[in-house]
Amino acid sequence: MDKLPEELAQNLDRSFPGLVEAMQSRLYTGLGRMFPGHAEDLTQETFIRAYQALTRYSAEQIRSLRLSGWLWTIALNLGRSHHRRQASRPTLDWDSVTEPGHQPPVPPDWAAWDRRLEKLSWAQRQTVVLRYIGEFSYPEISQMLDRPLATVRSDVSRGLQKLRQIMEREDA
Amino acid sequence: MPDPKTENRHQELVWPDRWMEPPARVGKQIQLGTGLAEGYRQFDSPLGSVWVGFNPKGVTWLQLVVAEVPLSPDSKPQPKPRLPALPPDGWSALIETAISRGQPGELPVDLSQLSSFGRSVLTTTAHIPPGQVRSYRWIAQEIGSPQAVRAVGTALARNPLPLIIPCHRVVRSDGSFGQYSLGGKENKRILLEQEARII
Numbered sequence: 374m375d376k377l378p379e380e381l382a383q384n385l386d387r388s389f390p391g392l393v394e395a396m397q398s399r400l401y402t403g404l405g406r407m408f409p410g411h412a413e414d415l416t417q418e419t420f421i422r423a424y425q426a427l428t429r430y431s432a433e434q435i436r437s438l439r440l441s442g443w444l445w446t447i448a449l450n451l452g453r454s455h456h457r458r459q460a461s462r463p464t465l466d467w468d469s470v471t472e473p474g475h476q477p478p479v480p481p482d483w484a485a486w487d488r489r490l491e492k493l494s495w496a497q498r499q500t501v502v503l504r505y506i507g508e509f510s511y512p513e514i515s516q517m518l519d520r521p522l523a524t525v526r527s528d529v530s531r532g533l534q535k536l537r538q539i540m541e542r543e544d545a
Numbered sequence: 546m547p548d549p550k551t552e553n554r555h556q557e558l559v560w561p562d563r564w565m566e567p568p569a570r571v572g573k574q575i576q577l578g579t580g581l582a583e584g585y586r587q588f589d590s591p592l593g594s595v596w597v598g599f600n601p602k603g604v605t606w607l608q609l610v611v612a613e614v615p616l617s618p619d620s621k622p623q624p625k626p627r628l629p630a631l632p633p634d635g636w637s638a639l640i641e642t643a644i645s646r647g648q649p650g651e652l653p654v655d656l657s658q659l660s661s662f663g664r665s666v667l668t669t670t671a672h673i674p675p676g677q678v679r680s681y682r683w684i685a686q687e688i689g690s691p692q693a694v695r696a697v698g699t700a701l702a703r704n705p706l707p708l709i710i711p712c713h714r715v716v717r718s719d720g721s722f723g724q725y726s727l728g729g730k731e732n733k734r735i736l737l738e739q740e741a742r743i744i
Binding site: 386389390393397398399401402405412413416417418420421424425477479480482483486505506533536537540 | 561570
């Protein structure tokens with residue numbers, strides 16, 4: 374992963390599959406927790422957009438990229454515009470647009486987290502996923518979401534608190 | 546400052562230790578979307594060397610080798626493959642068989658760029674066995690558009706995969722050869738005579 378920006382700068386076409394290989398599972402897992410049922414299309418669209426952008430960047434620009442954060446920013450923009458499209462059509466809920474038959478099943482350990490994350494507000498859910506699946510720092514999340522650092526911290530903290538309560542109730 | 550208590554307590558929240566793997570088709574879609582796995586290679590055929598183009602979904606075009614690089618339909622050079630152009634595992638043998646037999650057989654074929662009419666004309670044509678011929682009218686009837694004989698001719702003239710989809714086995718109702726897109730009528734005669742000898 375450390376060598377990838379340099380490799381992409383030197384030979385984009387040859388190195389791009391390595392970027393997909395290195396990033397796809399984490400991205401797919403995180404996107405699935407934020408946008409259930411849409412991890413697959415969002416993951417593939419993110420990489421296609423990323424490739425198209427990289428073909429326009431200079432070698433110097435590619436070298437200076439922080440790839441993981443950059444990819445997630447593309448993914449979040451795609452996810453949000455998708456979210457907005459859904460929100461503007463209130464009669465069409467998320468479940469009705471996914472075709473469960475075509476989706477690979479979510480493994481039980483992740484499915485349990487989906488049930489918990491569902492109960493968080495959108496801001497909490499998004500920041501918790503970025504913090505613990507994306508493994509980004511607070512300043513990175515703040516930059517990616519263009520939200521104040523303090524807000525990001527409080528969203529994560531409240532999200533965790535809620536998750537803990539949910540898990541305590543599960544245990545009880 | 547983050548609340549250290551909350552931060553520490555997240556340790557109690559045990560996340561699964563493995564990321565979920567996206568289905569294999571995601572990688573294929575990325576290759577298709579970026580064009581990274583499109584390529585072409587030279588093969589032998591009864592009419593001499595041909596180029597065969599492919600993407601991860603299947604073979605997409607075939608043309609005679611007449612220049613150093615293949616040409617696009619508007620006669621401009623095809624873009625060079627971005628990666629070393631090796632068809633997916635096992636396809637080379639399938640391409641050779643498909644060319645020599647004049648039928649796709651097991652070879653994946655991607656006709657997604659064509660109209661649904663064009664696709665049904667070519668899919669029907671693909672089933673004409675070696676050594677046999679059918680008329681344009683027969684194809685039109687088979688696809689349920691008996692009036693569309695002329696359109697069938699146009700669709701066959703635009704067949705992106707001659708030899709593999711045997712449009713040379715479609716002739717006029719009066720028995721004359723009709724047109725052939727891969728290098729002209731003479732090639733159609735060569736192919737049909739050769740098949741007649743073998744059968």
